Amino acid sequence: MRPNHHLDDATVLSYSAGALPTAMNVVASAHLEHCPHCRERLHVAEQIGGTLMQQQRGDAPGQDERNAMLALLDQEPDAAPAPTASAIIADAVEPPDRDRLPTALHPWFGPSMRALKWRRVAPGVQRIRAGGVAGGELMLLRIAPGSRLPLHSHGGTELTMILDGAYDDVLGHFGPGDVADLDGQTLHQPVTAPGVPCVCVAATDAPLVFSGWFARRLQPLFGF
CATH class of the missing domain: 2.60.120.10 (Jelly Rolls)
Incomplete structure (x- = not known):
């Protein structure tokens, strides 16, 4: 699986904050298992969450840095890194098990x-x-x-x-x-x-x- 359609920014942020309802959280988790692009966006969202916590303590980074983090989260799917050659070879050697659910x-x-x-x-x-x-x-x-x-x-x-x-x-x-x-x-x-x-x-x-x-x-x- 190499997804082309991804989670919305708001969904990624809510997931990182633990604020998604149970059913939505299950589907988001299943997608994240198979989507390196959304896992990277989740990592950025967790950084944003850490930044907001720092702001509450009065130890926030500059606005330019915060804007850069938000811009990373808002990247289009085609901005995700291309799969490596080793990943492509691994997929060819070990095709995904179509019987196994996430x-x-x-x-x-x-x-x-x-x-x-x-x-x-x-x-x-x-x-x-x-x-x-x-x-x-x-x-x-x-x-x-x-x-x-x-x-x-x-x-x-x-x-x-x-x-x-x-x-x-x-x-x-x-x-x-x-x-x-x-x-x-x-x-x-x-x-x-x-x-x-x-x-x-x-x-x-x-x-x-x-x-x-x-x-x-x-x-x-x-x-x-």
Whole structure:
């Protein structure tokens, strides 16, 4: 996995401060396991947190230094260092295990993709809900290849990481390791790629907002 879509700056800062709700924290942790770029941004965010604590003690660095740290956190994904030759060789020799779920998901779903017990909630859509998550929903979704989901926005925040397969929407192409960090302003209609099902882990803090009347009528049945 070499993600191309990353966590929002605000999400990275909240994660570093321990302020993310449980469901969002799980998905962010899963992405960080596979994303060197976001781990570097997290390191910078932790530096920023240390700087703010120093400011409270009256021992803050200069404003220019603080601005430089914020600029580092705000770098675009293509500014991340290119993978080293040794990392590329390692990937070629030891391809990722597609059956293994990210470690952050193990307490909620177990370690194995093959062992999951899916429940059908709509044509072409299967789901597993995590129990005992306060303040939001944490779920795995398995969507059949070539499926077009209803056009929708979000009543709150949604954080989704692709585990296998892919989908496309107005924000681009999302493949394994990519994360969609969405708020209520995003209107999109994911279309899963052909070939294999799209499996993702999603965290939400409010129901989705469907645009079509038919999807809105069926929403209570699906539980989204």
